[in-house]
Amino acid sequence: MKGYVKYYGQKVAWYVLTLIIAVALNFFLPRMMPGDPVRAIVNEATTGMTNASAIQQIEQQYYERFGLDKSLPEQFLTYVGNLFKGDLGTSFTQYPRPVTDVIGESVIWTLALQIPAILVGWFIGNILGAVAAYLRKGFDKAVMPLFMFLSNMPAFGMAIIMVWVFAVTLKIAPLSGGYGYDLLPSFTPEFIVSLISHYALPFFSIILITIGGQAIGMRSMSIYELNADYVKYSRFLGIKDRKIIGYVFRNAMLPQVTGLALSLGTMIGGNIVAETIFSYPGIGTTLLAGITGGDYPLISGSTLIITLMVLVANLVIEILYGVIDPRVKAAQQDS
Helix, strand or coil, X not given: CHHHHHHHHHHHHHHHHHHHHHHHHHHHCHHHCCCCHHHHHHHHHCCCCXXXXXXXXXXXXXXXXXXXXXXXXXXXXXXXXXXXXXXXXECCCCCCCEHHHHHXXXXXXXXXXXXXXXXXXXXXXXXXXXXXXXXXHHHHHHHHHHHHHHHHCCHHHHHHHHHHHHHHHCCCCXXXXXXXXXXXXXXXXXXXXXXXXXXXXXXXXXXXXXXXXXXXXXXXXXXXXXXXXXXXXXHHCCCCHHXXXXXXXXXXXXXXXXXXXXXXXXXXXXXXXXXXXXXXXXXXXXXXXHHHCCCHHHHHHHHHHHXXXXXXXXXXXXXXXXXXXXXXXXXXXXX
């Protein structure tokens, strides 16, 4: 038990330190971007006004409202204090909406799209990789080039291909958006059909990208395990091949579990361009809009959510390894 506490205590301490550094970077880096987003808001708000004094007064009010009239250290302390309250600030570009509302709405779309797609792609990819490693010969030679192609295809490249083939050429899928522009979110059959039709292309584009990388990883690990000494010795002892294969694929799955956790942790930031191409209303599109508009609170909030998901994913990996991998268990018990 002491070994477990020490093992996980050290891991958690490092993650807390990483989070502190990430919070600082998430705050300061957006504010190093060139341009003045408040000036752009003021210019839009004062269109047609000619009174310079009134314009200057309005500008000062906006700086005070967003807290930008204070020094950077003061702004940072205020930002950290608000984080403990769950307040990510007010969006510049969508004023007066709170950043938590903007991100919360976007995250739902992203999670609903990417979690099912990544899980399905991971499951299919691992099955195909394991079968390719076990059968080899014809099947392996036939699917390996396809795996290589899919694993090296960037997300935006697959998105462009899907849009061009199914939306532009065949015209059997919508070109962009999360649902029809002439509809409002509701539980009507018309809206649900529109939602599913807009969901299909982004969903399958993520699945295809995921399958390639997972299949190659599983195939490589399975071949390594199949050639391990314990497999040869087990077969020499006459142990049934089905039982041996069970141990082989369980051992080969460990790195794949890592890949799954990392995919889930980085999914928000990993498909920003793909979401943009499909004009899908996820957090990737929201983050891009924040960067384009110089929206400091929205950028900081979005990147903070991404950072938290990556850290949580890695922590889950550490916990799973501590439970699944016998070597980690032994190291903990010996501590």
